[in-house]
Amino acid sequence: MARLLIVDDEKSICQMLQIAFRKEDHTVETATSGAVAKKKLESQAYDLIISDIIMPDLSGIDLLEYAGFTRNPGRFILITALPTMDTAIRALNLGAYRYVIKTDKLVDEIKLVVKQALEDLALREENLRLRRELLRVFAQNNIIGQSRKILSILEMVR
Numbered sequence: 001m002a003r004l005l006i007v008d009d010e011k012s013i014c015q016m017l018q019i020a021f022r023k024e025d026h027t028v029e030t031a032t033s034g035a036v037a038k039k040k041l042e043s044q045a046y047d048l049i050i051s052d053i054i055m056p057d058l059s060g061i062d063l064l065e066y067a068g069f070t071r072n073p074g075r076f077i078l079i080t081a082l083p084t085m086d087t088a089i090r091a092l093n094l095g096a097y098r099y100v101i102k103t104d105k106l107v108d109e110i111k112l113v114v115k116q117a118l119e120d121l122a123l124r125e126e127n128l129r130l131r132r133e134l135l136r137v138f139a140q141n142n143i144i145g146q147s148r149k150i151l152s153i154l155e156m157v158r
Helices: 011-022 034-043 060-067 085-093 106-139 147-155
Strands: 003-007 027-031 047-054 077-081 098-101
Touching: 003 011, 003 034, 011 027, 011 106, 027 034, 034 047, 034 060, 047 060, 060 077, 077 085, 077 106, 085 098, 085 106, 098 106, 098 147
Parallel strands: 003 027, 003 047, 047 077, 077 098
Antiparallel strands: none
């Protein structure tokens, strides 16, 4: 399944999400500070990073921005108990996949968002694989036909 990093200064949130996602066979690591999360992002690749926005040492927004400079292509899901329009807009502009408000249904909401994010990642990977395969086929000239219509279709595909 997927490799997840959960970042929240509230240890109970990390544990709750870790248990929920391990039950779904995901590999889950946690960090209770932005500094620890930065070190993990430098050394590991994650499919998804779920981070609280408001933390004492480094905000989730700062962590999202930092992740953009690492080799880590993981999707970012930001969670917060204190939502603001400015923070939501900034998060999405920096490339966050979703912005989720902490409620008593946090686990169910995050599970749904993670499922959608993983489906989106799978579709993107399939798209890239198919594009590479198509380019390989064209590079080998495996297309038979020299009619004007075939040549125009090949040019359009290229």
